[in-house]
Amino acid sequence: MTLQFKPNETFRSDFAYGKSDADLLRFPFPFPEDAYMYSVNIEPHVRGGPTAAFAHVFDIDEHYVAECRERALVLAEDPKRCQVLPHMEMAEWDTLELIMESLAADYPDHFSLTKAGDLWTWVNRPLGIQQSFTFGEAHTLPYGPFEYITRQAQGDFTLQDQRDDNLYVDGGMVTTQADWSLEFNIGMTFHEWHGPVPLAHEKGVFDRALKYLLRLQYGRPVRRLNWTITINPRLDTSPENYPVWGPDRTTVTSENVGEKVHLRVELQTLFRLPRSNAILFGIRCYLASVADLARVPKWRRRLHRVLRDLHPEIQAYKGLPRYRQMVLDHLAPFDDGAPTSPGI
Numbered sequence: 001m002t003l004q005f006k007p008n009e010t011f012r013s014d015f016a017y018g019k020s021d022a023d024l025l026r027f028p029f030p031f032p033e034d035a036y037m038y039s040v041n042i043e044p045h046v047r048g049g050p051t052a053a054f055a056h057v058f059d060i061d062e063h064y065v066a067e068c069r070e071r072a073l074v075l076a077e078d079p080k081r082c083q084v085l086p087h088m089e090m091a092e093w094d095t096l097e098l099i100m101e102s103l104a105a106d107y108p109d110h111f112s113l114t115k116a117g118d119l120w121t122w123v124n125r126p127l128g129i130q131q132s133f134t135f136g137e138a139h140t141l142p143y144g145p146f147e148y149i150t151r152q153a154q155g156d157f158t159l160q161d162q163r164d165d166n167l168y169v170d171g172g173m174v175t176t177q178a179d180w181s182l183e184f185n186i187g188m189t190f191h192e193w194h195g196p197v198p199l200a201h202e203k204g205v206f207d208r209a210l211k212y213l214l215r216l217q218y219g220r221p222v223r224r225l226n227w228t229i230t231i232n233p234r235l236d237t238s239p240e241n242y243p244v245w246g247p248d249r250t251t252v253t254s255e256n257v258g259e260k261v262h263l264r265v266e267l268q269t270l271f272r273l274p275r276s277n278a279i280l281f282g283i284r285c286y287l288a289s290v291a292d293l294a295r296v297p298k299w300r301r302r303l304h305r306v307l308r309d310l311h312p313e314i315q316a317y318k319g320l321p322r323y324r325q326m327v328l329d330h331l332a333p334f335d336d337g338a339p340t341s342p343g344i
C-alpha cells in the first residue's frame, strides 16, 4: 500500500490540516444507528471493519509524519505527558515488541525489524530512523522503550497493570487526549479514572467492561470506538493546556461552524501483553470537520440526529452546549428525514 504523507500539516496555530477524499472515506464514523448512548461496545480487534481504518493492528495514515512531529512538540513543552511507573518496565518492552512487529508486518515498505538474538535493528523510513539496540537493555535506546516506540506511533497509549482484580493506569504516552490528564490519573483504578463520566456508572457499563478486560487473552485484542467534539483540528486538548484551547469554543459562528467543529473519534484497542500480563490501551484519534462529514449523505443525516437527541448530561460532559445549536442548524437542511440503514 502506498501512503502519501503530508509532513507539513499542523494541529495548532495555523491548523494546516485537510482531508483527501480517500482519507475521509476511511474515517471510522462511530454511529451505527441514529441515536447514541454509552454501552460496552467492545468487539474483537480483527483485520477489517466498516472502513480501511480497521484493516491493520495499528493504523497508519497520511497524517503519520505530522502527528509524530506534533507529539515531539508537546513532549518538549511538557515531558510529563509520557510517564511509566518503575514496575512496568517489562510492559514497556512488550509494547515496543508489539508495535515494531505489527508495523513491520503491516507496512513493509515503511518499517522493518531484524533480529539476531537480542540484537535488534529497527528501520522507520518515513521518520528517517535506523536504530540497533539490545532487547531488554534500556540504555541501548535514546529513550525508555515505551517512550521510544510511542514517539513513532499515531495516537495515545496507556499501560494498565492488573492486580487485586483491578486495572491500574501505571503508564502512558498521552499527548493527543480529549481533556484528561495522565499526570492526574496515573496510579488510579479503572473506576477511579472513569469517575467523571456521567450515566455509565449507574448503567453498570464500567462494572461489565472491567470484568471483560480482566479476562482479556494474549493474542485476542479487542477494540471499541469513542467520540467527542473538538473545535479546530487540534490534537492536544489536554487539561494542562486548557487556557490554549478552551477559548476556541467561543469562536464558533454560524458562518464557520462547518469548518471549525470537528468530530473526534478514538479507535481504542486493548492488547494483553505476553511477559508482563499488563494491558496496552491504544487511543488512535481521527478528526473530521462537520463540512467534510457533510460530504457523505448517510453520515450527515446521522450526525444531525445523534447530536439533536443526545442526552443532556452527555452533551454537558462533552462540552457541546455552547455551539451545539449552530451545528444542528448547519446540518438540519441536509436531513430529509429518510430512514437510514443500520451500520456505518
Ligand code: HEM
Residues within 6 Å of the ligand: 038, 039, 040, 041, 042, 158, 160, 167, 169, 179, 180, 181, 185, 193, 194, 195, 196, 197, 200, 205, 206, 209, 213, 224, 226, 227, 228, 279, 281, 317, 318
Ligand atoms: C472515558 C480511560 C477503557 C468507556 C474515559 C476517560 C479516560 C478513560 C481517561 C476520560 C475520563 C474523564 O473525563 O476524565 C480509559 C482507559 C481504558 C479505558 C485507560 C483502558 C483500560 C474503557 C472501556 C470502556 C470505556 C473498555 C467500555 C465501556 C468509557 C466511556 C467514557 C470513557 C463511555 C466517556 C467518553 C465520552 O463520553 O467522551 N476513559 N478507558 N473505557 N471511557 Fe474509558
